[in-house]
Amino acid sequence: MKIEAVAAELRTDLERGLTATERRRRLQNGPNILDSRRSSALLVFISQFADTMVLMLLAATLVSAVLGEYADALTIMIIVILNALLGFAQEFKAERSLEALQDLTAPMAQILCAGEIxxxxxxxxxSGDIVFLKAGDRVPADLRIFNAASLEIDESPFTGENLPVPKYEDGEPYAYMGCLVTRGRSKGLVVATGMRTQMGKIAHMLDKAEQQPTPLQSRLSRLGNTLVILCSAICLIVMVAGVLRGEPLYKMFMAGVSLAVAAIPEGLPAVVTLCLTFG
Structure with missing residues (x-):
């Protein structure tokens, strides 16, 4: 699409840019920033315990302590804390990926507003702003370039390739937020800002991937729910069988709980978290 057609679609003047009034009106659609869901370190750590399997291990720790099995209780507690620390490290790493994208955004931009630079x-x-680019600048938004002179841009944040990409109006007419201008100069018409840019879409995918459990985590959660049902059934069966044989209720209850605790795979959550963290 020719630059004139893009400008007409965005209702902007290539010679004068947008007026200050129009810019303020369009800014109501949202600022040109990358949104990221930030949680406090304490909340992230506490959230590691909101899992069926982990809650079962905490219950097993309590039961072991009540039964006087302090070594078992300490071992299980260490496993639970280790699992929480590993999960915290995994989520912190994901949040750092979002912050790394934000570090690529430009703080300031030279624009054409009502005929003035x-x-x-x-x-x-x-959208519709006219931006001036020169060597050393970070591209501040997704741009349709025009009036380019020997323009080359480092697109390694997207492609991983360190070689600069030449930009031509007839061939490669777009520059993307976060990329570095390595050579030349150009004007650019803003076509997308904030989370609507290509970098914003990447940030959204990272944030979505962080929130959604992996298939392995989903299966582990289902396993935890299954174990809760099985352990409860074991405890109930042992209690009923013992009481029918004339055994004291308290004694049979503790025996059933002991069997249920023994059925819990204490090391499984930590092993899964290790695989997700380092795999």
């Missing part, structure tokens, strides 16, 4: 915060860019 101004320096504006990149967070205030809107």
């Amino acid at each position: 101004k320096l504006a915060p990149a967070a205030e860019l809107v």
Whole structure:
């Protein structure tokens, strides 16, 4: 699509840019920033215990302590804490990936506003803005370039390739947020900002991947629910059988709980978390 057609679609003037009033109106659609879901370190750590299998292990720790099996209780507690620390490290690593994307965004941008060249915060860019690029600049938003002169851009944040990519109006007319201009100069028409940019889509996928459990975690959760049912059934069967034989209720209850605790695979959550963290 020709630059004139893109400008007409975005209702902007290539010679004068947007007016200040129009820029303020369009900014109501949202700032040019990458949103990320941030949680406090304490909440992230506490959330590691909100799992069926982990709750079973905590219950097993309590029961072992009540039965006087302090060594078993300590061992299980160490496993639970280790699992929580590993899970915390995994989530912290994912949040750092989002922060790394935010570090690639430009703080300021040179724009054309009502015929005047101004320096504006990149967070205030809107679709239809005219941006000036030169060597050393970070691309502040997704741009349709025009009037380019020997323009080359490092697109390694997207492609992984360190070689700069030449940009031409007829061939490669787009520059993406977070990429570095290594050579030349150009004007650019903002076509997407914030989470609507290509980098914003990557940030959204990272955030979505962080929130959704993996298939292995889903299976582990189902296994935990199954074990809760089985352990409860074991405890009930042992209690009923013992009482029918004339054994004291308290004694049979503790025996059933002991068997249920023995059936719990204490090391499984830690092993799974290790695989997800380092695999």
